[in-house]
Amino acid sequence: MLSARNITLTLGHNTVLHxxxxxxxxxxxxxxxxxxxxxxxxxxxxxxxxxPHGGRVTLNGxxxxxxxxxxxxxxxxxxxxxSQLAFPFTTLELVEIGLSHARxxxxxxxxxxxARTGLAHHAERPVNTLSGGQQQRAHLARVLAQVGxxxxxxxPRWLLLDEPVxxxxxxxxxxVMQIARDFxxxxxxxxxxxxxxxxxxxxxxxxxxxxxxxxLASGTTADVMTSDTLGKAYGCTLRVGSAPPPGTPxxxxxxxxx
Amino acid sequence: xxxxxxxxPAPRSRLARARRLHLWLALLMVVIGALSLGAGATGxxxxxxxxxxxxxxxxERTEAVVLLDIRLPRLAMGLxxxxxxxxxxxxxxxxxxxxxxxxxxxxxxxxxxxxxxxAIVLGGALPAGLAVLAGPHLVALAAFAGALASTWALxxxxxxxxxxxxxxxxxxxxxLGALTGALSGVMVYLADDNQLRDLxxxxxxxxxxxxxxxxxxxxxxxxxxxxxxxxxxxxxxALSLGEATAAHIGIPVQSxxxxxxxxxxxxxxxxxxxxxxxxxxxxxxxxxxxLASGPDHRALLINAGLLGATLLVAADMVARSIVxxxxxxxxxxxxVLGAPVFLWILLKRHGADAC
Ligand SMILES: Nc1ncnc2c1ncn2[C@@H]1O[C@H](COP(=O)(O)OP(=O)(O)OP(=O)(O)O)[C@@H](O)[C@H]1O
Ligand SMILES: [Mg+2]
Numbered sequence: 054m055l056s057a058r059n060i061t062l063t064l065g066h067n068t069v070l071h072x073x074x075x076x077x078x079x080x081x082x083x084x085x086x087x088x089x090x091x092x093x094x095x096x097x098x099x100x101x102x103x104x105p106h107g108g109r110v111t112l113n114g115x116x117x118x119x120x121x122x123x124x125x126x127x128x129x130x131x132x133x134x135x136s137q138l139a140f141p142f143t144t145l146e147l148v149e150i151g152l153s154h155a156r157x158x159x160x161x162x163x164x165x166x167x168a169r170t171g172l173a174h175h176a177e178r179p180v181n182t183l184s185g186g187q188q189q190r191a192h193l194a195r196v197l198a199q200v201g202x203x204x205x206x207x208x209p210r211w212l213l214l215d216e217p218v219x220x221x222x223x224x225x226x227x228x229v230m231q232i233a234r235d236f237x238x239x240x241x242x243x244x245x246x247x248x249x250x251x252x253x254x255x256x257x258x259x260x261x262x263x264x265x266x267x268x269l270a271s272g273t274t275a276d277v278m279t280s281d282t283l284g285k286a287y288g289c290t291l292r293v294g295s296a297p298p299p300g301t302p303x304x305x306x307x308x309x310x311x
Numbered sequence: 312x313x314x315x316x317x318x319x320p321a322p323r324s325r326l327a328r329a330r331r332l333h334l335w336l337a338l339l340m341v342v343i344g345a346l347s348l349g350a351g352a353t354g355x356x357x358x359x360x361x362x363x364x365x366x367x368x369x370x371e372r373t374e375a376v377v378l379l380d381i382r383l384p385r386l387a388m389g390l391x392x393x394x395x396x397x398x399x400x401x402x403x404x405x406x407x408x409x410x411x412x413x414x415x416x417x418x419x420x421x422x423x424x425x426x427x428x429x430a431i432v433l434g435g436a437l438p439a440g441l442a443v444l445a446g447p448h449l450v451a452l453a454a455f456a457g458a459l460a461s462t463w464a465l466x467x468x469x470x471x472x473x474x475x476x477x478x479x480x481x482x483x484x485x486x487l488g489a490l491t492g493a494l495s496g497v498m499v500y501l502a503d504d505n506q507l508r509d510l511x512x513x514x515x516x517x518x519x520x521x522x523x524x525x526x527x528x529x530x531x532x533x534x535x536x537x538x539x540x541x542x543x544x545x546x547x548x549a550l551s552l553g554e555a556t557a558a559h560i561g562i563p564v565q566s567x568x569x570x571x572x573x574x575x576x577x578x579x580x581x582x583x584x585x586x587x588x589x590x591x592x593x594x595x596x597x598x599x600x601x602l603a604s605g606p607d608h609r610a611l612l613i614n615a616g617l618l619g620a621t622l623l624v625a626a627d628m629v630a631r632s633i634v635x636x637x638x639x640x641x642x643x644x645x646x647v648l649g650a651p652v653f654l655w656i657l658l659k660r661h662g663a664d665a666c
């Protein structure tokens with residue numbers, strides 16, 4: 054389990070998260086949705102142990118504030134909303150930096166992660182010369198290589214992804230969401246901040262809907278993604294429909310009225 | 312029809328290339344070092360001296376003095392100072408995630424300089440007991456103290472709740488550099504004629520004051536700093552992704568930054584103490600190496616030490632021979648050689664950014 058209890062976070066003079074609780078289970082994809090500025094990234098940063106905050110975060114039962122950085126790195130990988138790279142490392146070198154914590158990384162782990170995100174042909178190009186979407190996938194490859202297999206020797210491992218598909222074309226959106234799905238199906242845990250509600254409905258098992266720095270609703274995808282709840286969170290009237298054959302919910306932006 | 316499986320030829324490793332470069336640079340260092348032993352105003356030939364020794368004859372007096380007491384300590388100091396400056400540059404650039412950062416920029420050199428200048432000007436006014444205690448190491452110790460104090464001040468200013476903000480540190484460094492520069496100016500104003508000549512020569516940078524006793528004060532500090540720096544490669548690689556991501560990857564970011572800062576203070580302070588303001592080595596050397604074999608700090612830090620040492624000894628040969636039998640301050644040579652390279656790098660970067 055990945056659980057956050059009573060998280061309070063203050064940045065500058067803003068209280069960004071108010072007494073927030075959050076749970077994610079291994080074997081599931083848990084989406085965090087909500088409008089801009091609702092605290093999704095802030096919550097994810099608390100879950101990954103970036104920021105000093107009030108409350109407690111436990112990963113597989115261990116309080117993350119008691120774990121050393123390299124212990125955390127072996128248990129979970131974090132894809133930030135935006136990444137920077139100061140020096141002209143190649144794509145392959147970038148992915149290998151992700152393997153820093155491992156004493157003896159598996160042979161070819163970096164190349165496999167690149168192949169998984171469709172970037173093996175760009176292995177030797179400087180990351181800064183890749184397109185925006187390619188760079189996002191390169192950083193995802195770095196995170197996948199760092200985490201390795203979805204289940205460790207005695208506990209599940211975790212992917213914490215902040216808008217992993219925000220810069221991707223539709224085919225690569227599906228590819229990346231499938232990577233997350235497969236990771237969860239193999240026993241790992243995935244927490245993904247998502248803006249695309251249709252992809253969320255297709256791939257997530259449960260959703261936490263943030264609004265104004267607190268969770269407005271959380272539960273299974275079907276429970277949370279209702280016209281009513283979404284309308285309240287995003288501040289506009291939405292009608293949730295269902296695609297005829299598989300019955301997964303979808304949202305038509307055309308149904309919005311200011 | 313594109314293949315579904317994304318296969319690519321096995322990539323060549325730049326790290327392996329950079330590791331091979333260790334050997335070539337070490338070889339180059341030995342060659343340049345040997346050449347520098349033969350260069351000088353007195354025309355003493357080290358080969359002839361070796362030949363005498365080989366035949367079991369003792370060295371002539373001038374040979375012994377020139378080779379053992381003048382050229383050898385000067386060579387050793389050139390190697391140590393060059394390595395210290397280049398590695399400090401590479402460390403700062405990694406720490407600040409900016410390829411143009413340098414100990415000169417964040418005020419570390421200025422702090423070391425203030426320490427050294429104060430020691431030169433006020434040294435005579437020390438209580439006799441303390442002066443005897445510090446002895447010939449006074450300038451080195453004061454410079455090291457100055458570097459450490461300015462680095463520590465920077466760190467305190469830029470660090471909140473255990474997190475160092477790089478931009479605050481850069482800006483604070485500029486302010487501190489200006490302040491220590493002004494204080495150094497006051498010291499210069501206080502200096503008498505003799506001290507002034509010392510200061511001018513020292514300020515332009517020179518290896519001409521090399522002696523075994525001066526080396527004894529600085530060499531251990533530089534050795535420890537260089538050895539510690541060579542363990543920071545992985546951490547600096549991760550830091551190029553930003554502090555948050557470096558922590559996600561498993562790097563103990565705060566302790567890595569603290570160690571890097573201590574290494575820079577030690578290496579820069581000790582180097583400035585014995586040689587004054589020698590610029591550009593710290594910026595040019597890591598840049599050239601990144602172009603040659605990539606930015607991986609695990610190899611870069613070692614290569615920077617080797618190439619920095621070689622370059623400074625070569626620059627010293629130029630400084631000694633160009634206006635022989637007199638000599639130019641070496642800081643002038645490194646600036647004349649280094650500034651155009653630096654500008655060329657800037658132009659190239661500009662081109663790369665534009666397209
Ligand atoms: N460093 C900061 N100092 C002060 N306020 C901040 C800081 N960072 C974020 N905030 C505020 O905290 C709130 C939550 O920000 P957060 O980045 O978590 O939003 P988000 O839900 O991820 O939004 P988006 O969808 O745009 O990524 C916002 O109101 C933002 O303005
Ligand atoms: Mg966000």
